[in-house]
Amino acid sequence: MVGVIFKHTLRHSWLQALYWGLGLGLMALLVVLVLPLMDYNKMAELIQNLPPFVRAAVGVGDDLEYAFSTEGMIAVGFFGKLALIFAVYPAVMGMRVIANEEDAGILDVVLTLPVRRWQVVLERFLAYLATLFIIAALVFLGLWAGAQLTGQALDLSKLAVSALNLLPTLTLVLVFTVFAGALFGRRTVALTAVTLFVVGSFALETVGGMAKGSAAEGLRSLSFFAYFDALGVMRSGLAAANVAVLVGAAAALLAAGLWAFQRRDVGV
Template sequence: MLLGSVFGKFLRDHLRALVGWMIAVTAVTALYSGFWPSIRDTGDLMDAYIDAMPQLTDALGWTDLASPEGYLNATVFGLLTPILMTVAAISLGARAIAGDEEDGGLELVLAHPVSRTRVVLQRFAALAVFVALLGAALFAVLLLLGPILELGVAVERLAAASAAVTLIAFAYGTAALTVGAVTGRRSFAIAAAALLAVVGYLGNSFALQVEELEWLRFLSAFYYGLDPDPLTNGVDAGYTLVLVAVAAVLPVIAVAVFQRRDIMV
């Protein structure tokens, strides 16, 4: 059934990668959230730690390690899973057009009766499904471990935070796909998207300590995804819309340029 379309075949070709990344996301999420009971029991100590190094802990977003939301924000949502999922999304996004083009596979597909628009959009859709499944793994782990670890975070808040992280990763994956579609170079796609992600991450953490660099956060998907603190406040429509808009506009650029250029050997 997956062999019927460009979309399905692309997912089928990356099923192994998908399973691998899902295991990684699951493991990291389970590991870090699993520490919560012991962190909670030493809550006073952690608060003292934060008081001792306010700048560092503030930069890392560790404002409140004594509450489950604060702890999860500092670990699972603030650092590890967004980075893991972003790396996964960039690697797949770079492969979607540029990687396949460099490998020679794209030439064969485009010699068939399929339009370039169709190839870009279906692989974009496959990337969306891929990242969404990683987000679903993150959500599922927290949903399952929540009662055991006594997290006490409402299901819709967990879903909101998981969705925010998914959108962050998707934004950077889409950037990689777009740069790849425009340039045809996988290395450019990876480098550009990774640069954006690193600047985005630092822009929303360490750069906040420097007043002149504060504007950097507006280039950061991390800012739009995590600053509203979806784990505490639920979905923020405005900020979420920014991420959705980025993911919607980039493929349009990708299609427009990809339709006009030569396919490389």
């Protein structure tokens, strides 16, 4: 029956998505509440005197004026700095699509029902994908609530687009986790692969940003964080090319994962 696994997965995961979303939304709220207490000018002066690679490591880049605006601070201080934390949710949920249940033996029951393997994976993936929208919506709500409480004149459409910008990146992490589960089956191996993917990407992005003009800068394009670009999205809106890279990579990995899972032994 088409859609049954999607509905079942969504019914049993939306509450956890809500908790994660509330936690991240609360962090967004706190960041916005704290911003009026900061002296942007002093911070900008301080940062300006630092070498470019340190500025890059902090994540402010060259456009200090925008980076130290309220919106820029939300982009850098919240979306940029907490990117790793955002990536935890799709990794945890992605493990549930295949790896956790295969390790526990639950897949033995599921895959002997009259349903194709790829359908099980796809419906579960789509359910967890849907929960990413809950996360993005609650993050936006946190930002909006902060703006209302502090009376700061924030462009809500920019905040909404920044929250929306989480989706392609989180989707890629979710898909990569599903892919690792489809490929390896074992929870620990899949988890190691995802950790390497996320932390490695973060390291490439950070080092690549710091070492401009070197070979490391070229490697930056291998990091999915390079296409997240929280500051650029807050300033200029979604970059179609970045979204296309992330969504394209996710689609390719999902197809490869479904193909691999369809062919391999389960629960060995």
